[in-house]
Amino acid sequence: MEPLFNLKVVEMGQLIAGPFAAKTLADFGADVIKIEPPKVGDALRKWRLLKDGTSIWWQVQSRNKRSLSLDLKQAEAQDIVRTLLKEADVLIENFRPGTLEGWGLDPEKLLELNPKLIVLRISGYGQTGPYRDKPGFGVVAEAMGGLRHLTAEPGRVPVRVGISIGDTLASLHGVIGILLALQERHQSGKGQIIDIALYEAVFNCMESLLPEYSAFGEVRQAAGSALPGIAPxxxxxxxxxxxxxxxxxxxxxxxxxxxxxxxxxxxxxxxxxxxxxxxxxxxxxxxxxxxxxxxxxxxxxxxxxxxxxxxxxRIYTVVDIANDPHYRARENIQSIKMADGSTLDVPGVIPKLSRTPGSIKTLAPQIGENTDEILKSIGLSESQVASLKERGVAFTK
Incomplete structure (x- = not known):
């Protein structure tokens, strides 16, 4: 049995930060229902390289999840979300602050509906503060968090790390927050709201950057491949x-x-x-x-x-990674069989637990692949589901 077996998670995120957090929970047994907009689904489906019209990245980010496609601008769809959240343990969202409230899904009201609910909110700048309403992507957060200033050769333009590290760091902080809240819920029986800002997840990893400035007025500068203050x-x-x-x-x-x-x-x-x-x-x-x-x-x-x-x-490229025997021995690379019968190498499940390890159980779903089964599981009849789909409230590809 996986450690998060029977944990019910509703994911209302998109792209990277929220979905990565939900993917991590799903890898360890959580039942994750991913809510996507009709027809187009999560924008990540079209990011980077596509195979048969869908991003290969999608197979990593959305594995082990079920897809429910709803038009959240419609009141009936919002009612469906409330019904799901009455029985859920966790809600994950990474919209701009105010989006949930605009749909009548204020976290405070959701906690009244389900006092045990844990709500993870990931946004660019957090739910409070003077910047809360600004749009924020990981690349901007990396700059504000202090990382981008250091990722450069001295005297040259600061560069990206090369991946969406700001989003991923926020996701991992969010998972930590969820696990902390679950542990506390064992004592109190109550849920709570977790507020994660992309920039502060980056800032939390900036080591001695701030105290060095506070104590000595030292402004750490870009140092290329060296590690300033630690030699050689x-x-x-x-x-x-x-x-x-x-x-x-x-x-x-x-x-x-x-x-x-x-x-x-x-x-x-x-x-x-x-x-x-x-x-x-x-x-x-x-x-x-x-x-x-x-x-x-x-x-x-x-x-x-x-x-x-x-x-x-050595400095590895993906070719080195794919051919490295240590990666294979540690099951950092796993091969999955796609719907068309082809195989695809994807990252394995991390971290490794000795007694209750996580696993890849299902492929990433098509848009609304599980809409019918999820709606029926909350008490809707076949005719009611059909009506919702006919009127564009729900969607199945």
Whole structure:
């Protein structure tokens, strides 16, 4: 039995932040009903690369979910949502603040309807504060949270991390919030509202950024592949044009690193025994490591570092990931069979639980694939369901 078996979740999210949180719960047994608009469904269905008209990403983000397609602008659809939420444990939404209220689905009213309901609200800037009504996407949140300023080579334009990291961080904070609220509900029997802002989920991961400024007026700057204030840690060019990331910043690790590159003078230098001393001479250390690395190809550099237990690794592309035996051994990559009989590699379920692991149980649904069964499960007759569909309140593809 999976750890969230019998947990009933209604997802009213779209794109990334809300749906990723719901996907995480579904992977571990939660029954997730995803509510989508008629005909077009969640916009993520058309993002990135499409196979047979639907995004491949969709198979990751919406696996293990059921799709109920409703026109939430209509009062009857809103009534259906209320009926579902009377028996639900969790509601997840990531609309702009005020959207739920505009549909008459104010979380406070929903809690009156179902006092045990836990409501996760993810938005760009949160449900309060002067920016609450501004539209916010993850890319903007990453900038406001302080991350974008640091993701650059010194003196060059700050760049994206390359994925929607702001959305994903908010999702994971949201899942933590749901699990905390569920644990507290065991004591009180009451639900509550969780308010997550995209920017603050990023900010929460910014380590010592703020206290350094508060204590010293220090404004951390972009440092490329280095890790400011921790040395030596950087990416070093090898003779074959590849880069190896080397983290020699532990005191004993540093000594082993200097020995393997033939710099015993640095290994035994008392000024370099601790990190603060090494930071003062980081340029010298980077030069020494870089001169050694560029004489060897990537494989030989990694073999030498592995032999003395210095943390190091190549920079993986998806080709490296797909062919790496460790990924396969850990079931980080799983193959699923698509409706057309083809197979598709997708990320496995994380985290790994020893006794009650999660699993991929069903493919991502088509728009409104489960509309009929869900509506009938709340007491509607076949003729009532047909009427709702005829009038555009509900939809099945």
């Amino acid at each position: 840690t950087n990416a070093y060019l090898c003779s074959d044009g590849g880069y190896v990331l080397i983290a020699g910043n532990g005191d004993s690790i540093f000594k082993r690193l200097m020995t393997v590159i033939g710099r015993e003078d640095l290994s035994s230098d008392p000024e370099l025994e601790n990190n603060d001393g090494r930071v003062k001479r980081v340029a010298e250390l980077d030069q020494a490591i870089g001169e050694w690395a560029k004489l060897l190809n990537t494989d030989k550099v990694l073999a030498a570092l592995d032999s003395v237990a210095v943390p190091a690794g």
